[in-house]
Amino acid sequence: MSHQVKGLKEEARGRVKGRARSGSPPTGDRLGRRPSSKRAPKAQGTLGRRGAQRSQKERTGGSPSPGSPQRKQAERRRLGEELGKQEPSKAEGTCKGRRKRDERSPLKEQTAPSKKEKEIPRKEEKLKRHKKPRSSSLASSGSGGESLSEEELARILEQVEEKKKLIATMRSKPWPMVKKLTELREAQEFVEKYEGALGKGKGKRLYACKTLMAKKWVKFKRDFDNFKTQCIPWEMKIKDIESHFGSSVASYFIFLRWMYGVNLVLFGLIFGLVIIPEVLMGMPYGSIPRKTVPRAEEESAMDFSVLWDFEGYIKYSALFYGYYNNQRTIGWLRYRLPMAYFMVGVSVFGYSLMIVIRSMASNTQGSTGEGESDNFTFSFKMFTSWDYLIGNSETADNKYASITTSFKESIVDEQESNKEENIHLTRFLRVLANFLIICCLCGSGYLIYFVVKRSQQFSKMQNVSWYERNEVEIVMSLLGMFCPPLFETIAALENYHPRTGLKWQLGRIFALFLGNLYTFLLALMDDVHLKLANEETIKNITHWTLFNYYNSSGWNESVPRPPLHPADVPRGSCWETAVGIEFMRLTVSDMLVTYITILLGDFLRACFVRFMNYCWCWDLEAGFPSYAEFDISGNVLGLIFNQGMIWMGSFYAPGLVGINVLRLLTSMYFQCWAVMSSNVPHERVFKASRSNNFYMGLLLLVLFLSLLPVAYTVMSLPPSFDCGPFSGKNRMYDVLQETIENDFPTFLGKIFAFLANPGLIIPAILLMFLAIYYLNSVSKSLSQANAQLRKKIQALREVEKSHRSVKGKATARDSGDTLKSSSKNTTQLQLTKEETSPPSASQSQAMDKKAQGLGTSNSARGTMLPASGHLPISRPPGVRIDSGHPLSQTHLWRSASGKSAQRPPH
């Protein structure tokens, strides 16, 4: 191989010999430019252009710009690289050079007639090839600056002319079609882009117009972006909070906003498809018993205390399940309200599930895309932690604190990883803490169950006090208020890492809330069953009353008896509405408790601390009470559970979503105000992005859990006989069957029946399980591969570090090598120039052309060699230039083989 390389170098020298005669200047960068400047006038033949070209060449090549030393250096460096790259193409050219030299005279005779024809296209191609880098540079400079100098204009003009000529003569070129097409396209693009800039008639105006429009478009886009940002509700508020309290607090508000959006959609669904049609087209209030306040309640139905409990007129309104009639179609639209009611109930859950899962998936994608690494944690913190856009001194203080805490956390992590301690004691304490907390949870569950039972007794009694009526809500709110701090106190025993501790805390509060909710549900279910048991007797009583009323004697037979006033009809307890009212009350009381807690716990405390600090024995602000921090986990969990209640209750109380929308709206403003006015930033700022998905996971869990009771009641409890859209049916979902039977063609009914066949459903479920299993295993293996790769990288880094001294030396040597080689190249070039002896004029011309061609062919692409026509092995032109790379390889091989044939192997 070594002799081959040597040979290549010799050939390279030979090649440069030719060029040297064309009078190329000694400096490297001119070497690259010279041929183009020489050839361009030839091709065009206009003197004026030549002048322009000259001046331009001088400017770019020779004349120094302000940063010229730098620039020259860069150029030299680049040249070195290029020379390194050129090696193969040189070799490929050289073989031809040698052959040419060998068969110089016969060749000339052979090619003399055809030479002229071939010259032109070849030249042009050379030209073009050479122009390419230049034109690209021009493009960048042209698009960067607004106005062009005279020289630049001239240059562009000339190039545009060239391109035009190329387009005109494209047809007669001996190129394959693909190449023609690409060249044509490039040329056309170029002409289109720059013709306008040159001020040719309307082209200039068009160009100016175009650039103006482009600028306007950019500005418009920016304005539109701003506008979009302004359109996002509360964006500024949230940004304000984020800048003061960090992303973790802002994440709560973003979550709240997201929740508000979801609730708005649900609200639209329920109001648009259920409540508004019922109000507009359904029977009016007072027309039938279920839409009328009973006689016994009529007197107090408008009292505030009654309305506050969602009794009286509110109970018999479209806000609750019981108001809806079981008429199949209502109004002139023949709107199928019961069907719509059922479908909306299903789609509320469907939409919520979909949106939660979708946002979770998008969150995960974002988090995996970043790819956190364990390397360089300290370096990252050290070098990149400061946010240079902070301009507010308070925020800056926060940033100081957060940097400090993050450093502290890292140190804690470090220490945690190599901490030795009494494992038995820790274990014991952890078990103890868990035991205590489980006791707390059980106690709170029992307390709620007890209270709910008691409230059932109260509801039977008359004249109960306000406390007795609202006992359940009060107890639940108090538990929600006092248990989390208690848990925190107990958790101090466990001595967990703070981050793990936070997770545990969240989990425990979640368990508490969930336990409370489910106890509440169980008690409610008892109530429902009780009511269902009574229903049969009430049904009989109703029938009996109506029967007696219409058949009793003592009424003039001739006049038909007026129907019994709806208020007087005895009716059932309508357990659905009762459930709806419970959820409604819970939601409202939850909202009020939240607001009062904020007012008392945050605002009053802040006022107290702020103003009593002047006359107090110790520093209130820094000492004991201090200001409150924003409780992210508590607030997020509260929001999640509130949403769970909405999901559960919205089927039986369609108006609940409306209330919730109001609640979220007010709490957005109220909490924003409270946070900004009376809270202080957190001591430890933890990352928001990860916990966000954690919240979403909790939300999904709650959604699923709230789906269960609703599904249970819909599927397995009979609806009340005299209220609601499904009254008179055995089960609520019978409405589906009814619709299919009555409103769809029979074959559809058959298809549905077929689909509902267990023989089809069970395989489908099995298939789904299989798919889940498969996808799960795939993702597992992928993540495993990921972890392994990471480990590999880590290992690699370790190895690198261990060999650092060796490597350091190696790099030093490397850089030295490249330097040397580049310098060697240049010296070689110069040497070869001096060595060459002047041959005869015609020969020199031929050589000249060859060298030029070789020079241009260096740029790897389009390796058509001008000398190829002189080769004894004649090939059709089409085959020669299919692609640069393989061709150059073949040439390399050929040159190598040719050399080995000429020289005896060593």
Place this chain on the structure above:
Amino acid sequence: MGSRSSHAAVIPDVDSIRRETGFSQASLLRLHHRFRALDRNKKGYLSRMDLQQIGALAVNPLGDRIIESFFPNGSQRVDFPGFVRVLAHFRPVEDEDTDQDPKKPEPLNSRRNKLHYAFQLYDLDRDGKISRHEMLQVLRLMVGVQVTEEQLENIADRTVQEADEDGDGAVSFLEFTKSLEKMDVEQKMSIRILK
């Protein structure tokens, strides 16, 4: 066009500045406005005092270092070209810049130059290395008094240990680049308005 050029005429040798920094004429004009606004006594140059009145720099722990970077070689004043040259580090990287002519010098807003700018903020004595001592100084600026000296030294040691590859107990520019390899510097060290 006419009004613009008359505006642009206010700035001395716009073209050369533009060529060097890659700023557009419009942003140069904007910067010039800013420059004159910062220049309180219409001196035609900025002193350290002028820069210190910027709020964002006053609260920045590295603010002094940043101001210092405007004054190379211990000079007391920075003129407009110098001002722009420093700011050119923060010009966003455009797509067109990536495939540009290799003959040109590396633009000031290249990744390397951005990193180098950040590096020299930490390199107090300009010896091309961030020593443990310099790191401690910066740390003290960044975290204040809430962390004990021992912890600070701990952090500095860890950082050196992480980033140092040739074992000289200091972070050279090469090592600095390597440790921030994954950082999206092109994005982070760019100010959108400096197009």
